[in-house]
Amino acid sequence: GENVEQHPSTLSVQEGDSAVIKCTYSDSASNYFPWYKQELGKGPQLIIDIRSNVGEKKDQRIAVTLNKTAKHFSLHITETQPEDSAVYFCAAPYPSGYALNFGKGTSLLVTP
Amino acid sequence: EPEVTQTPSHQVTQMGQEVILRCVPISNHLYFYWYRQILGQKVEFLVSFYNNEISEKSEIFDDQFSVERPDGSNFTLKIRSTKLEDSAMYFCASTNRGVNTEAFFGQGTRLTVV
Numbered sequence: 001g002e003n004v005e006q007h008p009s010t011l012s013v014q015e016g017d018s019a020v021i022k023c024t025y026s027d028s029a030s031n032y033f034p035w036y037k038q039e040l041g042k043g044p045q046l047i048i049d050i051r052s053n054v055g056e057k058k059d060q061r062i063a064v065t066l067n068k069t070a071k072h073f074s075l076h077i078t079e080t081q082p083e084d085s086a087v088y089f090c091a092a093p094y095p096s097g098y099a100l101n102f103g104k105g106t107s108l109l110v111t112p
Numbered sequence: 113e114p115e116v117t118q119t120p121s122h123q124v125t126q127m128g129q130e131v132i133l134r135c136v137p138i139s140n141h142l143y144f145y146w147y148r149q150i151l152g153q154k155v156e157f158l159v160s161f162y163n164n165e166i167s168e169k170s171e172i173f174d175d176q177f178s179v180e181r182p183d184g185s186n187f188t189l190k191i192r193s194t195k196l197e198d199s200a201m202y203f204c205a206s207t208n209r210g211v212n213t214e215a216f217f218g219q220g221t222r223l224t225v226v
Binding site: 032041045051100104105 | 153154155156157160167168170205212215216218
């Protein structure tokens, strides 16, 4: 099945700096890569996703890049703000396409 | 904005008891999921449900677990005989067209087995 590895497990940055979180996956047939943000006491919420037919996608301060050859994708947050502090999960579909396999999460702390 | 709602928010149960966790997915969604998250760990897939049947289940989803869509709005997860290791946050999610699209998660039910 799909194996998703995520790094780092914790990340601390100063407000205004950039944050980068990386994930690798094992199934070369995977074609959809979402990123979820989980705030304390809440369920995960999609913040951005990318499909395998593009290499990069941006949405304001958030971007995701995908390297299909190397089987890795990354989340980039620019101009970080304290409200960006949360746990971020990458994911990739199971081969069947009926479920998501999540990475172990990155706890991001943005200090003022 | 439509949302997935889960009840109860917290359930405490004794080991060996049965529990039912309830979810109301987004009304026009067709695919429903249960995931769990043990404290401090990653979100793990349990089961997906489409067209009134299980479409996939993980190795976690053994005979102690079952799911049901008893009516047009609810989606339930039953654990027949709870174990201490079932203590976790259980999330329901729904999508409108399979997994390669945004999954909307509920707030979760924290299950504590004592």
